[in-house]
Amino acid sequence: MITELDPTKQSDKSAEFEAEMRRYLIGQDKAITSIVRLYKLMLAGFNTPKKPIGNLLFLGPTGSGKTHAMEVVANYFWKDPDAMIKIDCAEFQAEHEICKIIGAPPGYLGHSSTEKILTQEKIDKFISPEHPFCIIQLDEIEKASDRLFQLLLGILDKATLTTGDNKKVKLNRCIICMTSNLGTQEVKKMLDMIGFKSETEEEMTSRVNAKNEKVSMNAVDKRFTREFINRIDETVVFKALDKNDLTEILEIELRKMQMHIIHESTSGSQFIFHCSQQVKDFFIRDGWSSQYGARPLKRVLEKHLLMPLAELTSTNQIKLGDEINVVFKDDALHFYNVGNRL
Secondary structure (H helix, E strand, C coil): CCCCCCCCCCCHHHHHHHHHHHHHCCCCHHHHHHHHHHHHHHHHCCCCCCCCCEEEEEECCCCCCHHHHHHHHHHHHHCCCCCCEEEEHHHHCCHHHHHHHHCCCCCCCCCCCCCCCCCHHHHHCCCCCCCCCEEEEEECHHHCCHHHHHHHHHHHHHCEEECCCCCEEECCCEEEEEEECCCHHHHHHHHHHCCCCCCCHHHHHHHHHHHHHHHHHHHHHHHCCHHHHCCCCEEEECCCCCHHHHHHHHHHHHHHHHHHHHHCCCCCCCCEEEECHHHHHHHHHHHCECCCECHHHHHHHHHHHHHHHHHHHHCCCCCCCEEEEEEEECCEEEEEEEEECC
16 A cells, blocks of 8 residues: 655654744744754754764844853753753954863863863763763854864864863764854944945944845855865854844743743742833834844843832832833833732
């Protein structure tokens, strides 16, 4: 009996994972597709045994979610956005700094006291039957020294690393994710030169996205060697976030803040708060820029919402079970306690 198969059908596990990615990584469909594709291959056991599970390069402007993408993955599997091995390549621009990653060779001063960033033990602690992989995140990869790039060639190709004390580290159960801002400044300079300085930030963001992918890929070709580029499984250019994206991100951040107050606050004065649409509009205006994406938003929320709520709680103006309404009038935020809802 011949049965036609449906390769478009998605398993429950991958569907749930994709839904989680789309819930918390806003505006970056290409990145989500790439990460979900890796997960599907991993579920089927189709990964190449002697290579990392995936070698990803994320490009794009600051504040677009490149680092956050893997934090969403880590939070989904380990309930902790920092459950990964992070390497800030800006700290490894000097050749000798490589010892922080692989340790110093025997006989060198400080050999025994040099703690290695990459060890088999650190990788294995993330791996279990529920999540059989480890994430290694390398931020600002373009700033890495040539020595680190040489180290990466072996990692990306053979999934092996030899530490300073001649121990082998296997990385075949790792997802290697590298991030870079390459090309972003070139795009902005190009737009300035052709006279778009008078545009609104929304118009500028649209034009940046139209130019970003081509310029970023050209910048990669200029900065990295061909043998390095050929070891990357997928390169994803993140788009600059617009105000619609930030509106979704704001709702996520407000929910996270509310959940923290209810479930993790140690003050004993758990409460709920509501922000009017005018308040949210204020957060969007002050918390977004075409240059820094969503990064300013958290600072705006901390300054204008979290800190005032903390002051009100510490002065006993907010008590356990209270409901707080936040409104915007006279160019400022105002807080009203509408009573206890317990």
